[in-house]
Amino acid sequence: FLALECERFSICNEEKRNLSLGGHVGFDSLPEQLVSKSVTQGFCFNILCVGETGIGKSTLMNTLFNTMFENEEASHYQNGVYLRPRTYDLQESNVRLKLTIVDTVGFGDQINKEDSYKPIVDYIDTQFENYLQEELKIKRSLFNYHDTRIHICLYFIAPTGHSLKSLDLVTMKKLDSKVNIIPIIAKADTISKSELHKFKIKIMSELVSNGVQIYQFPTDDETVSEINASMNAHLPFAVVGSVEEVKVGNKAVRARQYPWGVVQVENESHCDFVKLREMLIRVNMEDLREQTHARHYELYRRCKLEEMGFKDTDPDSEPFSLQETYEAKRKEFLGDLQRKEEEMRQMFVNKVKETEAELKDKERELHEKFEQLKRMHQEEKKKVEDKRGYLEEEMNAFNKRKAAAETLSLSQPVKKDKDKKNRSVNTENQSGVSASSSKVMMAKANVEPLNCQSWWQAIQCCTCLVHNATWRPGGLF
Amino acid sequence: QWTKIKTKFMQHKHTEHLCLLFFVFQEKQYVGFATLPNQVHRKSVKKGFDFTLMVAGESGMGKSTLVNSLFLTDLYKDRKLLNAEERINQTVEIIKHTVDIEEKGVKLKLTIVDTPGFGDAVNNNECWKPITDYIDQQFEQYFRDESGLNRKNIQDNRVHCCLYFIPPFGHGLRPVDVEFMKALHEKVNIIPLIAKADCLTPNEIKKLKDRIREEIDKFGIKVYQFPECDSDEDEEFKQLDKELKECTPFAVIGSNTVVEARGQRVRGRLYPWGIVEVENQSHCDFVKLRNMLIRSHMHDLKDVTCDVHYENYRAQCIQEMTSKLAQDNRMESPIPILPLSTPDVDTEKLIKMKDEELKRMQEMLNKMQQQMHDKEQ
Numbered sequence: 063f064l065a066l067e068c069e070r071f072s073i074c075n076e077e078k079r080n081l082s083l084g085g086h087v088g089f090d091s092l093p094e095q096l097v098s099k100s101v102t103q104g105f106c107f108n109i110l111c112v113g114e115t116g117i118g119k120s121t122l123m124n125t126l127f128n129t130m131f132e133n134e135e136a137s138h139y140q141n142g143v144y145l146r147p148r149t150y151d152l153q154e155s156n157v158r159l160k161l162t163i164v165d166t167v168g169f170g171d172q173i174n175k176e177d178s179y180k181p182i183v184d185y186i187d188t189q190f191e192n193y194l195q196e197e198l199k200i201k202r203s204l205f206n207y208h209d210t211r212i213h214i215c216l217y218f219i220a221p222t223g224h225s226l227k228s229l230d231l232v233t234m235k236k237l238d239s240k241v242n243i244i245p246i247i248a249k250a251d252t253i254s255k256s257e258l259h260k261f262k263i264k265i266m267s268e269l270v271s272n273g274v275q276i277y278q279f280p281t282d283d284e285t286v287s288e289i290n291a292s293m294n295a296h297l298p299f300a301v302v303g304s305v306e307e308v309k310v311g312n313k314a315v316r317a318r319q320y321p322w323g324v325v326q327v328e329n330e331s332h333c334d335f336v337k338l339r340e341m342l343i344r345v346n347m348e349d350l351r352e353q354t355h356a357r358h359y360e361l362y363r364r365c366k367l368e369e370m371g372f373k374d375t376d377p378d379s380e381p382f383s384l385q386e387t388y389e390a391k392r393k394e395f396l397g398d399l400q401r402k403e404e405e406m407r408q409m410f411v412n413k414v415k416e417t418e419a420e421l422k423d424k425e426r427e428l429h430e431k432f433e434q435l436k437r438m439h440q441e442e443k444k445k446v447e448d449k450r451g452y453l454e455e456e457m458n459a460f461n462k463r464k465a466a467a468e469t470l471s472l473s474q475p476v477k478k479d480k481d482k483k484n485r486s487v488n489t490e491n492q493s494g495v496s497a498s499s500s501k502v503m504m505a506k507a508n509v510e511p512l513n514c515q516s517w518w519q520a521i522q523c524c525t526c527l528v529h530n531a532t533w534r535p536g537g538l539f
Numbered sequence: 540q541w542t543k544i545k546t547k548f549m550q551h552k553h554t555e556h557l558c559l560l561f562f563v564f565q566e567k568q569y570v571g572f573a574t575l576p577n578q579v580h581r582k583s584v585k586k587g588f589d590f591t592l593m594v595a596g597e598s599g600m601g602k603s604t605l606v607n608s609l610f611l612t613d614l615y616k617d618r619k620l621l622n623a624e625e626r627i628n629q630t631v632e633i634i635k636h637t638v639d640i641e642e643k644g645v646k647l648k649l650t651i652v653d654t655p656g657f658g659d660a661v662n663n664n665e666c667w668k669p670i671t672d673y674i675d676q677q678f679e680q681y682f683r684d685e686s687g688l689n690r691k692n693i694q695d696n697r698v699h700c701c702l703y704f705i706p707p708f709g710h711g712l713r714p715v716d717v718e719f720m721k722a723l724h725e726k727v728n729i730i731p732l733i734a735k736a737d738c739l740t741p742n743e744i745k746k747l748k749d750r751i752r753e754e755i756d757k758f759g760i761k762v763y764q765f766p767e768c769d770s771d772e773d774e775e776f777k778q779l780d781k782e783l784k785e786c787t788p789f790a791v792i793g794s795n796t797v798v799e800a801r802g803q804r805v806r807g808r809l810y811p812w813g814i815v816e817v818e819n820q821s822h823c824d825f826v827k828l829r830n831m832l833i834r835s836h837m838h839d840l841k842d843v844t845c846d847v848h849y850e851n852y853r854a855q856c857i858q859e860m861t862s863k864l865a866q867d868n869r870m871e872s873p874i875p876i877l878p879l880s881t882p883d884v885d886t887e888k889l890i891k892m893k894d895e896e897l898k899r900m901q902e903m904l905n906k907m908q909q910q911m912h913d914k915e916q
Contacts, residue, residue: 116709138713173715174662220708221738222599226623228661249708252738254808268623320740321821323813331811 104158106209107347108189110145110241111163112182112233113218114170117248122216122303123163125316125327126339127152130305131163140168143178145185147210162210175229179236186212186240190362197363198388211359213350214277214342215241218248219298223257225264234274240358242277242350244342245269250300250333251318251325258300265298279341280349293341299334302327587646589695590837591677593727594651595670595719596704597658598626600734605702605793606651608806608817609829613795614638614651621659631656631669652698658715667719674698674726678852697849700763700832700840701727704734705788711750712758720760726848728763728840730832731755736790736823737808737815744790751788762787765831766839783831789824792817 111119120133131150147164164185169178189211196207215237219230237243245265247253253261269276276297279290304327308317316327327335342350372387594602603615614636621629634653639646654670677696684693701723705716720729733739733747755762768780792815798807800814808815817825832840 114708115713118708135710138709138711171713173666173718174664176662220599220706221735222597224599224620228623228627228629228659231623232627232661249738251810251812252707252735254810264622272624318740320737320813320815322815323810325810325812 101157103205104160106160106162107351108162108164108210108212108214110166110182110186110212110215111218112166112169112215112237113248114220115168117218117220118303119165119216119218119248121305122218122246122248122301124305125303125335126343127161136167138171140171142172143168143181145181160208164212170229178229179233182233183236183240186237187362190240190359191366193359194363194366211354212241213347213354215243217243217245219245219265221247221249221253221261221300223253223261225261226268231268231272231274234269234276235272238275239361242353242358243274244277244338245298246338247298247300249302251302251320253300262296262298262300277350277353279346286345289345290341293337296334296337299338299341301335301338302333303335584645587648588837589648589650590841591650591652591696591698591700592832593654593670593674593698593701594704595654595657595701596734597706598655600704600706601791601793602653602702602704602734604795605704605732605734605791605825607795608793608825609832610638610640610649612638612640621655626656626659627661629656629660631666633669633673650696657719663715666715667722670719671722671726674723675852678726678849679856681849682853682856697844698727699837699844701729703729703731705731705751707733707735707739707747707790711747712754717754717758717760720755720762721758724761725851728843728848729760730763730828731788732828733788733790735792737792739790748786748788748790763840763843765836783827786824786827789828791825791828792823793825 109123111123113119115136115138120131124130124133129150129152131148144167145164146167147162149160149162152159152161166182169182172178193207193209193211196202196204217230217234217237219226234243234245247258247261247265250258279286279294281287281291281294302318302325304316304318304325306316306318307314308319308324308326310317310324310326315329318325318327326332330336370391372391592606594606596602598620603618607613607615632655634655635650636653637648637650639648641647652673657666657670660666674697677698681693681695681697684690703716703720705712720731723729731751733744733751736744739747765780765784768777772780792808794806794808794815794817796806796808797804798809798814799805800807800816805819806817808817816822820826
């Protein structure tokens with residue numbers, strides 16, 4: 063009995079039942095509610111323009127949005143490619159659009175263009191990364207988040223009339239899995255109708271044969287499937303851009319004036335500008351945003367998380383809780399970080415200790431040296447003192463002997479002494495000088511011994527002697 | 540009447556000489572070397588002319604179409620173009636097309652040197668090397684031939700002119716344009732052209748021409764200069780010459796198809812908004828280019844190639860050879876040349892000094908002129 067009940071229950075759960083309504087309930091206003099909510103929020107759209115310098119990217123943007131976005135002419139001599147995003151707030155009726163236009167400056171100008179695609183791919187990935195970070199936050203505010211992910215890449219092809227350039231092929235192959243690409247033929251007023259037809263076919267066949275996936279206008283919604291299908295056949299769009307107005311008939315239209323005629327931007331038999339505007343802005347803008355989020359972003363996210371080591375199911379085939387695994391990974395990561403920090407700190411401390419020890423050693427060495435030098439100095443000093451003492455002794459002894467000699471000579475006066483006395487020098491200091499030479503001098507000069515403490519004083523005495531008028535010529539020697 | 544008198548006189552031999560004098564005195568004092576130009580004309584028609592033209596530029600610039608339009612023939616009937624994938628790593632080739640064309644009895648052996656692959660690869664480092672090598676090879680070949688013993692049948696394969704196609708999509712010269720022209724400006728006469736000019740309005744053409752001329756000056760690129768016209772030419776000619784010079788670089792359009800415009804069948808391009816006529820001077824400078832290249836300056840291009848570019852090459856070659864010989868201590872040289880008189884160090888120094896002085900004076904002059912000009916304003 064119980065089993066039967068259960069079975070019935072399970073069958074009921076699987077069948078979908080269509081009920082008919084007895085009257086008007088009113089949930090058909092749900093789309094309107096959604097619309098009014100999104101209108102209040104405002105919309106966000108990001109366009110990436112890839113093409114060589116001067117190919118007409120800025121002019122086309124100005125023409126598409128009927129605004130003069132500020133733009134200076136770019137130079138051909140950039141060292142590499144760099145991306146320049148600019149955000150504008152536009153409003154039409156009551157709909158607000160936050161438009162970001164990203165320009166590739168310097169694309170196609172370098173002689174070696176092997177790395178030209180890298181900055182572009184990096185920029186797209188960075189926008190995805192930022193969104194992913196926001197999504198993974200614990201406290202997040204996605205409704206407030208300014209979505210910078212690129213919704214559409216307009217690739218500008220130069221109108222050579224032959225085929226794609228090698229750079230175009232290489233770049234588009236790198237971008238097709240990351241962003242919606244719409245290829246357009248720029249400056250199309252230089253290609254005649256027959257050439258254009260052949261050119262378009264050649265480009266599309268090259269893209270197909272090289273596996274480049276460009277954006278296909280969606281044909282699943284009946285209201286727009288017809289127009290989208292026919293537009294798909296017109297790719298790549300051959301466009302002409304202009305912000306100048308020319309008078310045609312009695313209207314002023316945006317056009318380019320040549321000596322041989324006037325190319326009207328919005329004339330569908332002249333170029334595909336109207337088709338591009340229709341597809342890009344008026345019909346499929348929302349689909350582009352959706353594709354970016356549902357396809358390209360999800361692909362990026364999956365690849366990124368797989369890289370980080372996440373899987374959809376763990377070894378027990380239980381669905382993983384992203385949050386848990388994320389936390390676990392995060393802890394692991396932080397743990398790693400901390401360990402590394404500890405290691406580094408340890409290393410640092412060790413190093414400091416080492417250096418300290420070294421410095422201490424050195425200090426000790428210096429001290430020792432200092433002591434040694436001091437000792438040496440003391441010894442030297444002592445030696446000198448000893449010598450001095452010795453000299454003084456000798457001096458005293460000598461003085462004694464001198465005094466003794468004098469007393470002896472006084473008791474035997476000689477003529478010479480008289481002369482000597484007359485010629486006595488008016489010196490104030492009288493003291494002995496070093497033994498032998500002074501004795502000789504005295505003997506030779508017959509002069510009173512000078513009592514000088516130093517040679518300097520001796521010289522001074524001599525000088526006085528010289529000045530003394532009573533100095534006998536023939537002098538000392 | 541003359542013949543009667545002549546036969547009468549001829550009967551006597553010694554009067555033969557008298558009758559000749561008689562003739563001379565009856566007619567004006569006419570020597571006859573005024574017929575030299577006619578003789579030159581006659582001989583050159585008999586000998587025929589040759590001209591080698593090189594075209595260079597990225598693929599898709601309209602080079603072959605322009606050549607076809609210039610010479611009103613189809614030189615590229617069965618051409619195979621590479622697609623983008625094949626061009627990623629493409630190397631530059633040199634392809635020669637030689638045709639013999641004749642007009643009013645004058646024969647021209649025209650050689651067009653094509654350079655497919657230039658600037659088409661992703662990495663275009665030194666993509667001009669095969670081209671400079673080719674030009675040097677032709678110089679070398681001529682040098683050898685000229686120095687040989689039997690010089691009866693020298694073939695002149697030297698490149699007389701190079702048309703360089705600048706894309707009209709940019710704001711001026713790109714790095715690859717500058718590098719190419721700098722690598723070749725001392726080996727060949729370069730004539731830069733703005734290709735596919737039907738994507739530019741007259742204002743845009745003027746801006747681009749001014750910008751390119753400025754950049755050519757700035758980077759020191761020596762493009763082919765038209766010779767100054769003689770002071771005794773009439774005013775109209777001088778005016779035309781001036782217009783020609785101010786029009787460079789020529790903005791050209793080419794076409795392989797004939798369309799009906801203003802009741803006539805002309806070479807042109809058919810658009811939904813109008814018809815571009817290749818030979819309409821208000822549409823593009825094709826006529827100016829054709830006149831200059833073929834009708835007036837073809838010979839001057841050849842002369843400059845022989846007298847300037849080839850001579851530079853030759854002098855350089857000989858200097859290298861003699862320096863090598865000096866190194867190897869060899870006395871005889873393999874080619875007949877006169878020894879170069881190198882000016883000694885002193886005169887060189889003097890020359891240098893004078894040059895610098897001249898430069899300084901020129902600068903001062905310029906400054907003064909500028910000051911005067913400012914004062915006037």
